[in-house]
Amino acid sequence: MTQNKVVARHMRRFFSRLEPGLTAPSAVAAQYGRYLWDSGADNLVDEKKLSRCRFYVGLSVEDTGLTEFTKRAALISDTLLLSHDRSSKFHELGSYAKTAVSGDMTDVFSSAVTRPFTLRYGMRCPSLHALGQWIVDAEPLLKAGLAWYLPSYSTIRRDEPGPPQPVGAIDFLIRDGRVVEASGGEPIKSHLVRPICQMDLPFIDGVDLVDFSQITIEEFGSYAAFRDFLRLSFLSIDDALNASQSDRELVKLGLEIKDQVRAVQSEMKRVRGRRAIAATGAVVAGVSATLVAVYGPALQWVVGVAGGAAPGLWGLLQARADNDTRPLREDKWYYVWALSRKCDSNMF
Numbered sequence: 088m089t090q091n092k093v094v095a096r097h098m099r100r101f102f103s104r105l106e107p108g109l110t111a112p113s114a115v116a117a118q119y120g121r122y123l124w125d126s127g128a129d130n131l132v133d134e135k136k137l138s139r140c141r142f143y144v145g146l147s148v149e150d151t152g153l154t155e156f157t158k159r160a161a162l163i164s165d166t167l168l169l170s171h172d173r174s175s176k177f178h179e180l181g182s183y184a185k186t187a188v189s190g191d192m193t194d195v196f197s198s199a200v201t202r203p204f205t206l207r208y209g210m211r212c213p214s215l216h217a218l219g220q221w222i223v224d225a226e227p228l229l230k231a232g233l234a235w236y237l238p239s240y241s242t243i244r245r246d247e248p249g250p251p252q253p254v255g256a257i258d259f260l261i262r263d264g265r266v267v268e269a270s271g272g273e274p275i276k277s278h279l280v281r282p283i284c285q286m287d288l289p290f291i292d293g294v295d296l297v298d299f300s301q302i303t304i305e306e307f308g309s310y311a312a313f314r315d316f317l318r319l320s321f322l323s324i325d326d327a328l329n330a331s332q333s334d335r336e337l338v339k340l341g342l343e344i345k346d347q348v349r350a351v352q353s354e355m356k357r358v359r360g361r362r363a364i365a366a367t368g369a370v371v372a373g374v375s376a377t378l379v380a381v382y383g384p385a386l387q388w389v390v391g392v393a394g395g396a397a398p399g400l401w402g403l404l405q406a407r408a409d410n411d412t413r414p415l416r417e418d419k420w421y422y423v424w425a426l427s428r429k430c431d432s433n434m435f
Contacts, residue, residue, distance in 0.1 A: 090311075091166040091232030097123075098229035112219030119222055120180045120210045120238045142168045143424075146268040146400060153221040154296045156426075157234060159374045160267045161303055162288055162351065163424050165314055167234040167267070171212045173253050177241055179209040209251065210238035224296035227304045264383065264419070265321075269426040272401040277408040279382040280401075281328060281420075284341025285375070288426075289352045291359075292372035302364060309354040316347050321422055328380055328420060344378065375427035383419035385411070401425075 089095050101122045109115060143164040148156045153169060160167050182205050212218050218236065228234040241251035274282050291299055303310065320340055327336035355371045358364060381404065389403045400423075 089232050093232070094166055094235050095230060095232030098232070098235060102226060102230065112217070112223060113215035114219065115222055116212070116215040116219035117178070117180055119219070119236070120178075120240075123238060124180065124208060124240065142166050142265070144266050145169045146266060148269065153217065153236075154224070156267075156269055157221070157225060157228070157296065158290050158292060158299055159269070159288070159426055160424070161233070161290060161299075162310060162313060163317065163376070164234070164267065165265075166232055168237055169234070170237045171239050173211055173239055173241070175211040175213050175239070177209050177211050177251050178215055179207055181209075182207040204244055206242050206244055207251075208240060208242045208254075210240050212239070221296065225300055227300040231304055233303070264421045266381075266386070266421055266423045267426065268400050268423055272425070274377055274379045274401050274423075274425055275405050277405060279385040279408045279411070280404055281333075281337070281380040283324065283337050283378040283380060284344055285377045286345050286348055287373035288348065288376045289355050289371050289373055291355070291369050293368045293370040298367045298369070302358075302367070302369065306358045306364070307354070309351050313347055313351050317344070320344055324380060324422070325420065341378070377425045379423045379425055380420045381423050383421055386421045386423075 101119060104122065105115065105118065109118065143160065143166065145156055145160060145167060148169050148171065156169070157167060184203055184205055222229070222236065225234055240254040242254060243249070243251040274280055276282055291302055294302070320343065323340055324337070327333055327340060352371070359369055359371055385404055385407050388407060389400060
């Protein structure tokens with residue numbers, strides 16, 4: 088089972104190059120950060136290839152943790168892309184030499200001056216240990232291209248005082264236009280935000296991430312079918328948002344999505360009854376989710392202000408709506424799954 092071939096190839100190459108005997112999670116996370124940096128030098132990764140792929144982005148992942156967020160977002164994500172924001176702790180990964188050029192290169196009467204300097208680079212995350220443990224435990228998901236982690240890189244010059252400067256990847260993060268947000272805030276309807284439906288999404292709980300990854304890879308073909316259904320639904324949502332009877336059309340689409348979710352729930356109950364999976368202690372839990380359409384330029388602004396993650400996503404969007412009276416001139420929307428912090432582990 089391979090969801091995203093480009094991501095799968097990157098991740099398989101990383102695990103094949105992982106130093107033998109490297110067991111400390113923090114060391115695994117550091118090597119992961121160096122690998123992705125070296126794979127694309129200053130440009131993070133090969134964005135030209137990845138730009139043709141489809142991603143979901145996890146905002147505010149610290150609210151639930153990487154493992155919990157991965158479980159809850161598995162059903163609605165093509166390839167779950169996780170990252171941390173720029174306010175997290177900076178962990179230096181390495182350094183390399185660069186050359187600064189000063190002077191007017193176009194003036195034949197002036198000579199350019201080159202000066203070598205050392206640039207240190209690193210990534211921001213709350214805990215290298217927690218990140219490394221997630222990478223190890225989620226190895227099957229990463230190798231299948233179902234999930235990956237994009238480090239939030241920063242650089243700093245040795246000869247210049249000051250905090251590390253972020254390496255921008257915001258455009259890359261939101262290029263696809265589908266987002267998963269888990270801050271626990273409630274979307275507020277405005278001319279920039281259109282709630283579509285609210286439901287309980289099923290997910291496998293009661294097992295560690297290692298077992299969850301194996302169960303997801305081996306058992307749930309219905310996941311892929313549901314994601315295909317969502318792709319088609321999003322095309323219909325585009326039309327419904329611009330229709331004269333938009334609220335009515337969105338209600339119809341919401342009911343169709345809920346019906347498909349119930350079908351996935353039935354499949355999970357059936358699979359859970361198998362002896363091999365039952366022995367793991369797996370249960371089917373539910374998390375409250377709201378599907379929201381957000382006007383594209385507004386979300387771009389919010390993510391840019393937040394620096395890659397948005398703990399106050401809905402508050403920032405509401406503030407934007409209150410101060411933005413311009414008409415919507417673009418038929419471009421982002422689809423955001425807002426996941427609640429609360430979940431029921433005994434849903435079934």
